[in-house]
Amino acid sequence: xxxxxTATAGGKKEAAHHFKDMxxxxxxxxxxxxxxxxQEVLFFSPLFVGYYVFRGLYPEDWHxxxxxxxxxxxxxxxxxxxxxxxxxxxxxxxxQTNNRRKSIIGLILxxxxxxxxxxxxxxxxxxxxxxxxxxxxAFTYTGADLSGYPHAKLYYSLYFAMTGLHGIHVIGxxxxxxxxxxxxxxxxxxxxxxxxVEMVGLYWxxxxxxxxxxxxxxxxxx
Amino acid sequence: xxxxxxGSKNSEHHGHHIVPPKVLYTVWGLLLLGTALTVAASMFHFxxxxxxxxxxxxxxxxSLVVMFFMGMKYDSNENRVIFLTSFVFVAxxxxxxxxxxxxxxxxxxxxxxxxxxxxxxxxxxxxxxxxGTDDLRKRGHDLFMTNCIxxxxxxxxxxxxxxxxxNPKPRNxxxxxxxxxGRKPSQVFGTISHGLNAMPSFSTTPAADRWCLAxxxxxxxxxxxxxxxxxxxxxxxxxxxxxxxxxxxxxxVDLAIDIxxxxx
Numbered sequence: 001x002x003x004x005x006t007a008t009a010g011g012k013k014e015a016a017h018h019f020k021d022m023x024x025x026x027x028x029x030x031x032x033x034x035x036x037x038x039q040e041v042l043f044f045s046p047l048f049v050g051y052y053v054f055r056g057l058y059p060e061d062w063h064x065x066x067x068x069x070x071x072x073x074x075x076x077x078x079x080x081x082x083x084x085x086x087x088x089x090x091x092x093x094x095x096q097t098n099n100r101r102k103s104i105i106g107l108i109l110x111x112x113x114x115x116x117x118x119x120x121x122x123x124x125x126x127x128x129x130x131x132x133x134x135x136x137x138a139f140t141y142t143g144a145d146l147s148g149y150p151h152a153k154l155y156y157s158l159y160f161a162m163t164g165l166h167g168i169h170v171i172g173x174x175x176x177x178x179x180x181x182x183x184x185x186x187x188x189x190x191x192x193x194x195x196x197v198e199m200v201g202l203y204w205x206x207x208x209x210x211x212x213x214x215x216x217x218x219x220x221x222x
Numbered sequence: 223x224x225x226x227x228x229g230s231k232n233s234e235h236h237g238h239h240i241v242p243p244k245v246l247y248t249v250w251g252l253l254l255l256g257t258a259l260t261v262a263a264s265m266f267h268f269x270x271x272x273x274x275x276x277x278x279x280x281x282x283x284x285s286l287v288v289m290f291f292m293g294m295k296y297d298s299n300e301n302r303v304i305f306l307t308s309f310v311f312v313a314x315x316x317x318x319x320x321x322x323x324x325x326x327x328x329x330x331x332x333x334x335x336x337x338x339x340x341x342x343x344x345x346x347x348x349x350x351x352x353x354g355t356d357d358l359r360k361r362g363h364d365l366f367m368t369n370c371i372x373x374x375x376x377x378x379x380x381x382x383x384x385x386x387x388x389n390p391k392p393r394n395x396x397x398x399x400x401x402x403x404g405r406k407p408s409q410v411f412g413t414i415s416h417g418l419n420a421m422p423s424f425s426t427t428p429a430a431d432r433w434c435l436a437x438x439x440x441x442x443x444x445x446x447x448x449x450x451x452x453x454x455x456x457x458x459x460x461x462x463x464x465x466x467x468x469x470x471x472x473x474x475v476d477l478a479i480d481i482x483x484x485x486x
Contacts, residue, residue, distance in 0.1 A: 034304045041308035049319050078257050086250040089291050096240045205291040212283045216276040220264035
């Protein structure tokens with residue numbers, strides 16, 4: 001039954017003609033996604049390298065500038081993302097076991113967590129905007145605590161680049177999760193075919209993965 | 223439906239491994255625990271150890287996500303190699319960048335020395351370099367010995383080793399005859415700046431140095447002509463300005479970048 005290559009009256013998904021069977025199709029998709037994630041790791045890596053280069057050059061500036069980040073906010077967002085990873089995994093599990101209700105609840109929860117993450121990020125960003133703790137030329141902060149640290153603005157360039165790129169990934173993730181939710185509601189997935197659900201899940205866990213490093217680096221160990 | 227469920231569970235294909243919810247909850251709990259530990263550890267000051275602890279916990283958390291949430295534990299070796307390869311390249315990226323960065327230490331030291339030398343060369347210490355003094359001629363002599371003797375010879379007689387292949391022969395500075403552009407300092411400065419016959423332009427040499435050279439080579443021959451204010455103006459000298467003056471002043475590109483980055 002797992003090798004369902006024949007169409008049934010119930011509209012069961014068939015493997016595309018260039019695949020041997022559903023498993024073959026699934027494996028191919030997943031390999032493609034791992035390749036995409038390989039690229040994602042490399043995509044993020046220059047920002048990390050840049051962060052460490054300048055941290056190495058200006059450790060005092062980095063230390064002083066990072067004090068304006070609130071570890072509480074960062075920790076809340078870390079917990080939110082970890083929970084969203086769990087709910088996403090549950091959604092995938094629901095699809096794998098023909099439990100559509102579980103899948104739907106999992107996806108909705110993931111969307112709520114993702115939204116929560118962005119709300120916290122919004123408050124953090126607007127606070128930085130108010131103080132003028134902004135990248136490079138836009139940096140207008142005049143507080144005495146950073147007056148002796150000319151490279152604080154460089155820290156904020158990297159802070160916004162790193163969290164911004166991650167934030168874009170969160171927004172992109174929400175878009176594909178919403179798309180998956182819509183298709184799940186339509187009943188397009190079951191234990192025979194749930195490739196998109198699992199692929200979006202892999203992507204979402206990767207977004208969590210990036211944050212797992214961003215949190216300590218930016219908020220705790222500046 | 224039950225049969226199907228069973229079927230996919232019994233499937234031998236690793237891609238269809240279903241991670242049991244119990245495992246998912248355990249991983250979730252461990253991730254939360256890891257987060258709590260990271261925050262707690264950062265509150266104590268272990269010095270450099272703080273960083274190690276933070277990174278180790280983050281890596282353990284990341285591994286849990288990759289192994290269980292992303293199912294790499296149950297995935298094919300091929301996919302494992304694909305994903306882990308990215309980290310190999312990130313490691314190379316870090317390694318080469320930081321090798322370069324550490325090496326920069328010595329370059330920075332050199333750049334400091336270089337900057338000092340260049341500052342001296344830019345003629346900041348020479349007031350009105352278009353007026354010949356012994357100081358200028360002494361510096362001109364030093365510059366001459368490193369830059370000019372190949373053609374003009376150590377005594378400035380135009381008989382350096384490279385002169386053999388040149389026609390017309392390089393200028394013999396000990397003679398006052400037939401100076402094509404004249405023998406006033408500003409005229410010699412112009413010749414050095416723009417080149418003549420086989421001699422290239424030395425316009426990238428700081429202006430003050432070109433003045434030094436002009437005064438030096440003129441000192442090798444009969445008394446030179448005197449510059450009038452018009453002559454100086456023709457040579458591009460702003461006599462009201464300070465410093466090297468005269469013609470464009472240039473800096474090596476890397477030094478310019480250094481100065482800009484220090485100011486920025």
